[in-house]
Amino acid sequence: MKKQGESRSSVFRRSFRKEFPVAVRGEGVYVWDSAGNKYLDLAGSAAVNLIGHGVPEISAAMTEQAGKLEFVHTSQFTTPIAEEYAEELLAFAGKHFEGGAVYFTCGGSESVETALKLARQYQVEIGQSQRHQILSRHQSYHGSTLGALSVSGNKRRREIYLPMVREFPHIGMPYCYRCAFDCRECQW
Ligand SMILES: Cc1ncc(COP(=O)(O)O)c(C=O)c1O
Numbered sequence: 291m292k293k294q295g296e297s298r299s300s301v302f303r304r305s306f307r308k309e310f311p312v313a314v315r316g317e318g319v320y321v322w323d324s325a326g327n328k329y330l331d332l333a334g335s336a337a338v339n340l341i342g343h344g345v346p347e348i349s350a351a352m353t354e355q356a357g358k359l360e361f362v363h364t365s366q367f368t369t370p371i372a373e374e375y376a377e378e379l380l381a382f383a384g385k386h387f388e389g390g391a392v393y394f395t396c397g398g399s400e401s402v403e404t405a406l407k408l409a410r411q412y413q414v415e416i417g418q419s420q421r422h423q424i425l426s427r428h429q430s431y432h433g434s435t436l437g438a439l440s441v442s443g444n445k446r447r448r449e450i451y452l453p454m455v456r457e458f459p460h461i462g463m464p465y466c467y468r469c470a471f472d473c474r475e476c477q478w
Contacts, residue, residue: 316343338398364394399433406437424458 303310311323319342321329334340341348355371362369376392383390393408395401406424413421426432430443439448440455448455462470 318342318344397433399435399438402432402438402441403435406441425461426458427463428460429463430460 311325311327311329313321314324315322316331319331321331321343323329331339331343359369372394376394379392380387380390393404395404409424410422413419424441426441426443428443429445430441431447432438432442436451436455439451441458442448443460
């Protein structure tokens with residue numbers, strides 16, 4: 291591994307102005323870097339890691355599964371572990387998801403892309419092919435891919451890509467403290 295300042299990193303980084311600490315270990319809410327500094331990860335990675343770092347049960351389950359079967363494509367197979375996890379997830383999600391089904395993806399952006407396509411396909415299949423609009427909130431973030439970006443509302447993040455994305459309508463945020471409509475009727 292190249293040391294800091296030795297030469298340019300081979301990893302394409304999020305910022306060229308900043309030096310990134312080299313994370314080497316995680317445990318619960320803490321992360322350690324290669325210099326031995328300990329960080330309290332209050333952000334939960336990108337704000338979505340609820341399970342903490344270095345959970346032994348998770349690495350054990352990953353090792354066990356990877357030893358048996360690491361990957362098959364969903365166009366060809368299902369697996370016992372996918373079936374079991376989908377059932378568990380639906381039970382956890384509660385009664386509104388009873389009788390539902392889970393579509394697995396690798397991350398948030400891919401989930402949003404899939405949801406957009408699924409919503410459209412559903413309308414086409416039920417004979418409502420004129421329906422194609424997606425509503426989202428101003429300032430919302432739905433991911434880094436172009437489809438997710440097209441429905442995201444964050445002006446600055448989408449600005450330079452506007453010629454490449456489809457524009458959808460956005461609606462205001464439910465933020466009565468600084469109401470965009472000046473309605474003065476909200477109870478907050
Ligand atoms: C609501 C929402 N949608 C999509 C994403 C994108 O997820 P990912 O970074 O896994 O692609 C995020 C990520 O924080 C998110 O909060």
